[in-house]
Amino acid sequence: MKLAFKLAYRNLIGAGLRTWLNVIVLSFSFVVIIWLKGVMSGWDYQAKTDMTNWEIGGGQYWHKTYDPYDPFTLTDSHAPIPAGVTGELKTGDLEPQLIVQGTIFPDGRMMPVIVRGINPGQSILKLPTRKLDTITDAIPAIIGGMMAKTNRLSPGDYVTLRWRNVKGTFDAADLVITGIFTTNVPAVDAGQVYLPLVKLQEMMMLPGEATILTFRDEEKSRTGLNGWTLKTKKELTRQVDEVIKTKSAGQSILYFILLLLAMLAIFDTQVLSIFRRQKEIGTYIALGYTRRQVVGLFTVEGSMHAVLAAVVSAVYGLPFLIWQARVGWTMPMDTSEFGMAIAQTLYPVYSVGLVISTLLIVMLTTAVVSYLPSRRIAKMNPTDALRGKLQ
Amino acid sequence: MEINTMITIRNLEKRFPVGKDEFIALRDINLVFGAGEFAGLIGPSGSGKTTLLNILGSLDVPSSGEAVVLGYSIGNLNAKQAAKLRKEKLGFIFQSYNLLAVHTVFENVEFPLLLLNIPKDERNRMVMDALEWVGLTGKVRSKPPQLSGGECQRVAIARAMVKKPSLVLADEPTANLDAANSHHILKTMETLNRELKTTFIFATHDDKVISYLRRKIFLLDGRVDKDEVISAR
Numbered sequence: 001m002k003l004a005f006k007l008a009y010r011n012l013i014g015a016g017l018r019t020w021l022n023v024i025v026l027s028f029s030f031v032v033i034i035w036l037k038g039v040m041s042g043w044d045y046q047a048k049t050d051m052t053n054w055e056i057g058g059g060q061y062w063h064k065t066y067d068p069y070d071p072f073t074l075t076d077s078h079a080p081i082p083a084g085v086t087g088e089l090k091t092g093d094l095e096p097q098l099i100v101q102g103t104i105f106p107d108g109r110m111m112p113v114i115v116r117g118i119n120p121g122q123s124i125l126k127l128p129t130r131k132l133d134t135i136t137d138a139i140p141a142i143i144g145g146m147m148a149k150t151n152r153l154s155p156g157d158y159v160t161l162r163w164r165n166v167k168g169t170f171d172a173a174d175l176v177i178t179g180i181f182t183t184n185v186p187a188v189d190a191g192q193v194y195l196p197l198v199k200l201q202e203m204m205m206l207p208g209e210a211t212i213l214t215f216r217d218e219e220k221s222r223t224g225l226n227g228w229t230l231k232t233k234k235e236l237t238r239q240v241d242e243v244i245k246t247k248s249a250g251q252s253i254l255y256f257i258l259l260l261l262a263m264l265a266i267f268d269t270q271v272l273s274i275f276r277r278q279k280e281i282g283t284y285i286a287l288g289y290t291r292r293q294v295v296g297l298f299t300v301e302g303s304m305h306a307v308l309a310a311v312v313s314a315v316y317g318l319p320f321l322i323w324q325a326r327v328g329w330t331m332p333m334d335t336s337e338f339g340m341a342i343a344q345t346l347y348p349v350y351s352v353g354l355v356i357s358t359l360l361i362v363m364l365t366t367a368v369v370s371y372l373p374s375r376r377i378a379k380m381n382p383t384d385a386l387r388g389k390l391q
Numbered sequence: 392m393e394i395n396t397m398i399t400i401r402n403l404e405k406r407f408p409v410g411k412d413e414f415i416a417l418r419d420i421n422l423v424f425g426a427g428e429f430a431g432l433i434g435p436s437g438s439g440k441t442t443l444l445n446i447l448g449s450l451d452v453p454s455s456g457e458a459v460v461l462g463y464s465i466g467n468l469n470a471k472q473a474a475k476l477r478k479e480k481l482g483f484i485f486q487s488y489n490l491l492a493v494h495t496v497f498e499n500v501e502f503p504l505l506l507l508n509i510p511k512d513e514r515n516r517m518v519m520d521a522l523e524w525v526g527l528t529g530k531v532r533s534k535p536p537q538l539s540g541g542e543c544q545r546v547a548i549a550r551a552m553v554k555k556p557s558l559v560l561a562d563e564p565t566a567n568l569d570a571a572n573s574h575h576i577l578k579t580m581e582t583l584n585r586e587l588k589t590t591f592i593f594a595t596h597d598d599k600v601i602s603y604l605r606r607k608i609f610l611l612d613g614r615v616d617k618d619e620v621i622s623a624r
Contacts, residue, residue, distance in 0.1 A: 101590020283489040288478025288506045290470045383445045
């Protein structure tokens with residue numbers, strides 16, 4: 001086997017440009033596949049990190065009837081904050097949010113919104129809730145950049161909010177926008193208005209009540225709270241995993257096309273080699289190789305394209321991949337309307353597993369593609385091969 | 392069987408299928424070759440000389456009869472045993488040299504030794520010895536396309552001789568060479584035959600080669616027509 005590698009290496013290097021063309025095509029596949037997979041991993045990492053920082057913290061308790069996809073549930077999704085979390089509440093390791101429906105009237109238009117009451121002093125989420133801790137003549141409110149853009153609202157703008165309290169009575173008051181934040185997480189931006197928790201509880205006539213409880217420590221083992229459903233971080237980010245999985249499946253087509261191109265080049269080279277190098281095949285047999293050994297030699301030779309491609313990829317691909325991980329890949333369009341947590345610039349994340357699995361897949365495929373045409377050698381007549389007679 | 396008998400051929404016949412019929416390339420061949428012979432199978436194209444050489448080289452098998460080469464019955468060898476015989480005991484020289492074009496002269500000559508797993512230092516020494524026999528020590532780094540026809544055939548001789556095989560089979564070794572180069576090659580082989588006691592069997596119809604042979608076996612239509620032993624030159 002060692003000899004086969006030695007000979008294959010000599011043959012490949014000796015073949016010159018023909019080898020390097022294949023190697024470059026294959027190395028391009030290596031780099032693009034690793035980069036694209038890195039972008040997907042980076043997106044996954046970024047989406048989960050942003051969701052953790054902006055929306056879900058270390059996990060949440062949801063009121064048993066709360067369903068974020070069904071606004072009708074909001075009317076009844078509130079309950080007093082359970083006594084079991086008082087300790088965490090005091091230390092700021094758990095923050096309640098009261099979530100209700102409302103309508104705002106920017107420029108006289110009517111816009112349904114989700115109103116979230118949140119403690120201005122909270123430190124679990126990155127929301128700039130400190131800006132709610134302001135004395136103004138109207139109720140202080142913060143909104144996301146997308147929301148501000150859609151409703152043409154700027155800091156200092158006033159907008160009327162109408163809501164329906166727990167008794168079923170409609171009421172209205174003016175809000176003043178005290179802060180606009182920028183986030184990659186659409187769920188905390190689009191259609192969301194943040195008010196001080198106590199103020200919203202007062203407006204809703206629900207003192208001491210909340211819809212969700214966001215905790216900081218995801219590692220702590222937690223028991224269920226009566227009337228509340230525990231939602232771990234893993235459950236809350238499952239949606240991201242699903243989206244990434246779907247996107248990855250779509251990208252697999254691209255990987256397949258890239259690999260197919262590279263494999264076609266190698267298959268073609270192998271087929272040509274077997275036709276053009278019949279004399280050489282006969283010579284190997286005359287000098288003491290069995291036909292099976294020659295099949296092995298040609299298979300190793302074809303497979304070594306992948307080894308050389310890995311080396312070439314390392315030469316130009318490594319600096320490219322490292323550079324990309326540092327500067328990221330900026331999306332050519334505005335990502336705020338994608339509907340899920342995606343940053344304008346994605347930073348690829350490469351794991352050892354990703355690189356090794358890509359290498360193995362490409363090498364294995366190359367070995368199979370190299371072996372298939374080489375099997376023909378096993379049927380060759382060595383005396384005809386020696387004369388270079390086409391078989 | 393005499394101790395120095397290298398090859399024994401008994402009632403050998405070789406048939407090739409041609410459509411529904413058969414073409415008989417060799418028939419009723421009975422020959423014995425001793426160690427150190429410098430013999431040739433002589434005949435026109437289609438007389439069966441290359442076919443017989445291929446059988447002796449275990450690249451082909453007889454259809455009937457027997458060919459025993461260095462104690463091995465060619466018809467009874469499996470692929471692995473035949474390859475082992477070629478690797479260890481036989482050397483081949485071809486009309487069109489059959490050198491590995493992308494390998495250097497050194498690597499071409501080294502190839503049979505790699506197959507025999509000979510250690511590097513010894514391998515290097517043996518390759519340089521072989522190249523010295525054929526006068527090509529100055530061309531070790533050259534590749535076959537950079538050499539003349541005569542030089543290529545000398546590399547092929549060095550490759551065939553480097554492992555000091557018991558038997559060298561040369562198929563039309565001078566067919567692509569001019570007269571001067573042919574004589575040079577033949578003299579080299581004659582010297583190696585004399586000094587290393589290697590048996591050489593040629594397939595040829597070249598008068599230059601024939602003039603060097605010490606045994607001439609004339610083949611005609613697949614049969615031995617004449618078997619002449621020439622007194623020592």
